[in-house]
Amino acid sequence: MNTKIKLLCAWSGPALAVLATVGLALANVLPVPPAAHLDPHEIAQFYTQSTTRTLFGFALASLALGLIFPLVALIAVHMVRMEGRTPLLTFLQMVTGSATGVFLIVPMIMMATCAFRPERSPELIQLLNDFAWLMFITPLAPFCIQNVAIALAILNDPSPQPVLPRWVAFGNLWVAFLFVPSILPYFFYSGPFAWQGIFVFWLAFIAYASWAIGMGLVLRHAVLRDEAAVTMTPMHAVA
Amino acid sequence: MSRPQPRTEQALDLPDFLQEVEQIRSPSTPNKTRDTTRDTTRDQAGDQTRDKAPVKSSAIDRTSVESGLWVFIFGDMTLFGAFFTGFAWQARSEPAVFASSASKLLIGIGGVNTLVLLTSSLFVVAAVRAMHAGAPRPAARALAAALACALLFAALKVTEYLTEVGAGYTPATNLFFTFYFVLTGIHLLHVLIGAVLLFSAWRGLRAETPRVSSRFVEGAGIYWHMVDLLWVVLFPLLYISRLA
Numbered sequence: 001m002n003t004k005i006k007l008l009c010a011w012s013g014p015a016l017a018v019l020a021t022v023g024l025a026l027a028n029v030l031p032v033p034p035a036a037h038l039d040p041h042e043i044a045q046f047y048t049q050s051t052t053r054t055l056f057g058f059a060l061a062s063l064a065l066g067l068i069f070p071l072v073a074l075i076a077v078h079m080v081r082m083e084g085r086t087p088l089l090t091f092l093q094m095v096t097g098s099a100t101g102v103f104l105i106v107p108m109i110m111m112a113t114c115a116f117r118p119e120r121s122p123e124l125i126q127l128l129n130d131f132a133w134l135m136f137i138t139p140l141a142p143f144c145i146q147n148v149a150i151a152l153a154i155l156n157d158p159s160p161q162p163v164l165p166r167w168v169a170f171g172n173l174w175v176a177f178l179f180v181p182s183i184l185p186y187f188f189y190s191g192p193f194a195w196q197g198i199f200v201f202w203l204a205f206i207a208y209a210s211w212a213i214g215m216g217l218v219l220r221h222a223v224l225r226d227e228a229a230v231t232m233t234p235m236h237a238v239a
Numbered sequence: 240m241s242r243p244q245p246r247t248e249q250a251l252d253l254p255d256f257l258q259e260v261e262q263i264r265s266p267s268t269p270n271k272t273r274d275t276t277r278d279t280t281r282d283q284a285g286d287q288t289r290d291k292a293p294v295k296s297s298a299i300d301r302t303s304v305e306s307g308l309w310v311f312i313f314g315d316m317t318l319f320g321a322f323f324t325g326f327a328w329q330a331r332s333e334p335a336v337f338a339s340s341a342s343k344l345l346i347g348i349g350g351v352n353t354l355v356l357l358t359s360s361l362f363v364v365a366a367v368r369a370m371h372a373g374a375p376r377p378a379a380r381a382l383a384a385a386l387a388c389a390l391l392f393a394a395l396k397v398t399e400y401l402t403e404v405g406a407g408y409t410p411a412t413n414l415f416f417t418f419y420f421v422l423t424g425i426h427l428l429h430v431l432i433g434a435v436l437l438f439s440a441w442r443g444l445r446a447e448t449p450r451v452s453s454r455f456v457e458g459a460g461i462y463w464h465m466v467d468l469l470w471v472v473l474f475p476l477l478y479i480s481r482l483a
Contacts, residue, residue: 167307174314180425187410191417192325199325203318 006223009074012067013216017209019064027057027111034129035196037189040122043129047111048118055115062108065101071212072097074219075150078164082157089153096146100139107136133195137204138186140179147176147211168218178207305458312465315429319469322425323476326418330480333414340415341477343408348399349478352392353470359388360467363437363460370453378456379444382437385463389434396427419477426473429466436462 024030034046047054072094079090110132114125154162154169182204185195192199330337362385369378400420403409410420436459443451 165307166305167310170307170309170311171314174311174318177315178318180428181421184421188417191414192329193417193421199322203321 003223003227006074006077007220009070010216010220010223012070013212013214013219016064016067016071017212019067020061021209023057023059023061023064025057026060027054029057029111033133033196033201035190036130036133036185036194040126043114044118044120044122044125047115047125047129051115051118055112058108058112058115062105062112065104065108068101068104068212069098071216071219072101074223075215078219078222079150079153081163082153082159089149093146093149093153096142096149099142100146103135103139103142107132110135134185137182137195137200140182140204143208144176144179147172151176164218164222168215171214172211175207175211178203305454308458308461312461316465316469319422319472322418322422323472326422326476329414329418336413337415340408340413340419341480343403343406344419344478345399345402346478348395349474352395353474355388355392355395356467356470359385359392360464362388363463366440367453367457367460370456375444375449375451379441382441382444382456386434386437386441389430389437393427393430393434396423396430422473422477426466426469429469433459433463433466 021030028046028050034043038046075097076090076094079093080087083090110128114128114132151169151172154164154166154172157163181193181199184193185197185200188194188197191197195201362381366378366381366385369375369381408416410417440451440456440459443449443455
């Protein structure tokens with residue numbers, strides 16, 4: 001039973017990536033997000049051209065992004081075993097992973113608010129849109145700290161049979177670097193480093209989705225391995 | 240097998256390797272673990288092999304232990320590969336703007352910085368070799384030299400930025416300068432992280448009883464070579480390609 005719940009938490013990573021992608025595609029955010037250089041009327045039109053579909057998309061995305069929390073909890077359970085009696089990095093991972101979840105869900109609500117009243121003044125919609133996108137893309141600090149915390153815990157795992165393989169640590173450090181350009185949308189309306197740019201939205205989107213899928217699959221493997229080890233032990237004892 | 244028998248290769252290597260791991264875990268008591276784990280085999284032959292220990296354990300490290308680091312190295316180089324592709328793509332659409340903007344860069348400082356980074360990589364090679372030879376002191380000296388090069392690079396880069404901004408060229412000037420500041424800025428972040436790695440390796444080796452594994456020095460060295468390699472591509476791409 002415990003294993004089943006753990007597997008459910010592991011699969012919430014890939015499920016998050018798939019469902020959030022579907023939601024953002026329904027909301028028309030994928031493949032081309034509303035650009036920072038559009039004027040207020042173009043922004044308003046983006047949100048009000050097919051209101052119901054847009055709102056359904058944001059609703060689905062906001063629900064899907066909540067699946068990050070089971071994944072964060074499962075990562076924490078494995079990190080505790082690496083760290084032992086002072087699970088500082090585990091706590092850090094839980095706090096920052098949760099903050100990242102909130103920073104992803106709140107912008108969905110704000111974008112839904114843009115579509116909520118189509119008659120609202122375009123300037124107000126643009127203001128809310130700016131706020132939503134800057135919050136969606138730029139708070140990279142919690143996520144990068146989460147990556148580094150996971151990496152440090154894995155690299156300092158003293159066990160001869162490590163809980164997670166060391167390459168997972170280096171993969172996390174890489175993902176942290178992929179998010180570095182995400183701070184740049186503060187400075188650009190257009191080009192590859194504006195929030196709709198290829199090195200910001202697309203890079204961060206692919207990195208986060210790949211991270212959620214990858215961590216989910218790695219943890220699923222670890223859960224199944226532990227399960228096999230537990231069921232094997234009595235048989236070894238008999239033999 | 241009883242004590243007088245010659246031990247196998249594995250039996251010689253494995254305890255030393257574990258000791259090294261133990262040293263990283265508990266830096267306060269490195270000597271104790273080293274002594275107590277070598278309990279029964281304490282004869283003349285055992286003492287001899289102990290002197291050779293660093294060489295043997297590093298051989299294990301090199302082949303098997305830190306292979307996961309390459310995930311990061313290749314991943315990060317893929318990111319920069321995407322940056323270079325994006326830059327080249329945009330340069331094709333506005334060749335005149337890119338050419339005239341590139342001529343405003345301070346090629347002298349860029350060239351000196353290239354030499355500084357290449358020199359630092361040489362020092363890192365010396366440090367890794369010294370670690371393989373079981374000589375932490377020369378390794379520490381080489382790391383200090385590499386660290387000095389890293390700081391010199393950062394200082395020159397900041398000077399260059401200030402000069403360019405003073406002359407009115409900022410990331411907002413045009414797309415060339417956007418790419419220039421962002422790409423060299425992210426590279427500078429890599430340099431600073433590398434400097435932190437070199438510093439912690441240097442500090443660990445300078446301690447009374449060195450508490451840094453050759454695995455760590457080697458990992459930091461690989462990272463540093465990547466930082467060097469990225470600049471060796473960045474420099475011609477940004478500063479020199481206009482000459483062609």
